[in-house]
Amino acid sequence: MDGQSYREGFLSVVPEAALNLITWREIEIRICGNPEITIEELRKSVHLDELEASDERMKMFWEAMTNFSYEDRSRFLRFVTGRKRLPCPLYISPNKASAIDCLPESSTCSNTLYLPRYSSITVAEQKLRYAAYNCVAIDTDLNLGNEL
Template identity: 30%
Template sequence: SLMLDKNQSRQLLRIITSSEHDFKEAGYTYSTSMSDKRIIELFPGGQNQVVEYEDRLSYVELVVNARLEENANQTDVVRQGFLSVIPRYTQQRFQTELSPLCYLLTLEELEQRVCGDPEIDLDLLKRKTQYKGATVNSNVVKWFWNVMKGLSKEDRQRFIQFAWARSRLPHDMATNNNIKMLLNFTKTSEQALPKAQTCFFLVDMPMYSSEEQMRQKLMQALECDEINS
């Protein structure tokens, strides 16, 4: 965690406010416990060096810095992902690498740029869908979109999660030609549930004999997916 846990925060506060006698009794060394319970030295040989009472504030600062830097690599990956959505701004007169666009967006607009819209646009999804084993005029295709139209906002998100391992469509889906959903209609048993290959945004849909059967089987698949995840 990038933030100190409550137990460690309380411990550091006790160190700052403790009496000299209690501090020396504790026998602190220049080491600390990380979030995964590893004990690390705050500098080479620190585990063998006792912290003096007058140096306790410096010790606390070293502990805090160690915890804040604990997930630096993971945080940098998140930062790079953020900057892939919000463009960099590299002119020297600005003290940030974020585009001024950031400061023109509301929090809701920024969330949509980064995470996608929580409302699943069925018209957009339909335009970006390809079919195998059926055509756009096939009954099974028409039934599928009727079923999707009848789903709640939450169930539409569950379907996207089931099909693509994410609950929202990306903000650039309309213009990104690389994003397509593939509906593969298969001649398996009508008792079988739809299956998904999330890496490819691909859904294997049995050739059900009615719209109601398709709806029931799809909802069962979504429920099973939610339980398994």
């Protein structure tokens, strides 16, 4: 498809006059989501399954997410959901394994993070970041980069 076909398709849904009221960046965010994931936006998307907000795992999770950069959070979201941007629901369940300090697991089919226990916030942050940057087999945003 050429650019003209995209334009015609887009204008069949959005009146051309409306395009003067919004920037291309605002259109991108409304269609694709914001690439800068804030803690507030992430909190709105998280749903707990068999975990309480007061659980030590969740406290460490939120501290790690607070310490993450926007890029770190985006990669983490891709690890769990296959997408790099919100909005998308994210479910957090406890990892049933009794091992401590193991890597987190995720299921992109159900947008679920299986969160293990960690001995410290430092370890939690390291393991979550490692998974975010090194477990990239699923990418539903279809980024065909050299990351695999």
